[in-house]
Amino acid sequence: MSIPGRSVPPACIKAFHVKDAEFNPTGRQGVYGGFQSWVDRAGRFRSLGDGQVDFGAIFSKLTQYDYDSWAVLEWECALKHPEQGAREGAEFIRNHIIQVTEKAFDDFAGSGTDATANRKMLGIS
Numbered sequence: 323m324s325i326p327g328r329s330v331p332p333a334c335i336k337a338f339h340v341k342d343a344e345f346n347p348t349g350r351q352g353v354y355g356g357f358q359s360w361v362d363r364a365g366r367f368r369s370l371g372d373g374q375v376d377f378g379a380i381f382s383k384l385t386q387y388d389y390d391s392w393a394v395l396e397w398e399c400a401l402k403h404p405e406q407g408a409r410e411g412a413e414f415i416r417n418h419i420i421q422v423t424e425k426a427f428d429d430f431a432g433s434g435t436d437a438t439a440n441r442k443m444l445g446i447s
Contacts, residue, residue: 335387337392337393341396341398342369343365343367343368344365344368353365369401369402369407369410378418381420393419395408397411
């Protein structure tokens with residue numbers, strides 16, 4: 323569904339791979355953490371919403387450009403159990419999908435007037 327008043331390019335993205343991560347480097351550890359376990363690495367995958375990815379911005383952009391296809395969860399997390407991560411991840415995606423409005427947000431301004439109703443509300447006969 324298109325956003326009213328918007329002309330957008332044809333959709334080029336066919337599927338959205340949804341995955342979260344975090345990166346908390348120190349002076350002694352970079353992206354992959356060498357031989358550290360996943361729990362101790364500076365860069366590690368997380369359950370959706372537990373990392374640093376700005377999904378609000380991503381889903382807004384996908385909606386802006388009329389994305390209408392799959393959002394596929396790939397769960398990997400160094401901390402959380404897979405069943406909990408899958409359950410929460412599906413709900414996370416569902417909660418971030420934006421329902422597009424059928425009309426512009428300021429459409430009320432062009433709705434016309436009802437002089438009789440206005441006079442009645444103002445107490446003018």
